[in-house]
Amino acid sequence: MPYFVNSANIYSMSKMQIKQIDKIDLDDIMEIETLTYPNHHWSKASFENEIENKLANYKCAITSKGIITGFYGFWQILEEAHITNIATHPDYRKKGVATFLMLDLVNECYKKMIKYITLEVRESNIPAISLYDKFGFSTIGTRKNYYQDNNENALIMFTENIWYDKFKTNYNKIKEDFNGR
Numbered sequence: 159m160p161y162f163v164n165s166a167n168i169y170s171m172s173k174m175q176i177k178q179i180d181k182i183d184l185d186d187i188m189e190i191e192t193l194t195y196p197n198h199h200w201s202k203a204s205f206e207n208e209i210e211n212k213l214a215n216y217k218c219a220i221t222s223k224g225i226i227t228g229f230y231g232f233w234q235i236l237e238e239a240h241i242t243n244i245a246t247h248p249d250y251r252k253k254g255v256a257t258f259l260m261l262d263l264v265n266e267c268y269k270k271m272i273k274y275i276t277l278e279v280r281e282s283n284i285p286a287i288s289l290y291d292k293f294g295f296s297t298i299g300t301r302k303n304y305y306q307d308n309n310e311n312a313l314i315m316f317t318e319n320i321w322y323d324k325f326k327t328n329y330n331k332i333k334e335d336f337n338g339r
């Protein structure tokens with residue numbers, strides 16, 4: 159039986175909201191992007207292309223005062239989602255923003271009947287690796303010298319099938335904990 163998560167339940171206790179990224183949001187997205195990656199960030203034109211891309215899904219978290227605190231993007235390639243970006247504004251880190259974004263990202267994957275979620279992450283990026291661990295991702299391989307700025311290796315992380323009970327149980331637990339905050 160299809161498993162859909164009711165978005166309203168996810169965010170009922172949250173002061174945050176989530177919305178599709180529009181062109182009007184891109185200055186705020188670029189602020190997060192440039193603060194996060196001062197020397198190797200995406201250009202505004204790249205984000206403009208991404209939000210026009212039919213395979214791409216870009217959404218952001220906003221406070222009740224309309225402040226964009228973080229965003230994510232993924233591409234759907236058949237039954238896989240490839241996470242291209244997830245970032246929280248440095249002023250709002252360690253407050254659950256990325257958890258909120260990941261809850262929505264996985265929910266979008268259920269709605270699109272996606273089975274697996276994957277991404278690449280710098281092997282030194284402990285906050286991001288911990289975030290993905292929390293959501294049930296495992297490291298399945300390494301891309302040597304993947305990042306051109308410093309030749310750092312990338313870890314390739316994958317979920318199991320997100321429709322399996324183990325993944326769903328963990329996902330629902332994170333959602334309940336988040337709503338209970």
Ligand SMILES: CC(C)(COP(=O)(O)OP(=O)(O)OC[C@H]1O[C@@H](n2cnc3c(N)ncnc32)[C@H](O)[C@@H]1OP(=O)(O)O)[C@@H](O)C(=O)NCCC(=O)NCCS
Nearest residue numbers: 244245246251252253254255256257279285286288289292
């Ligand atoms: C990774 C990142 C998105 C986390 O965002 P955040 O909003 O601070 O994350 P949350 O507060 O929702 O925390 C979620 C989980 O992430 C992990 N985490 C977040 N910050 C961490 C840190 N400084 N050290 C270790 N783990 C951390 C923890 O597992 C945490 O779960 P917990 O609160 O149950 O311990 C944020 O640090 C960021 O924007 N980093 C720069 C961009 C980036 O590296 N993106 C990933 C590219 S692959």
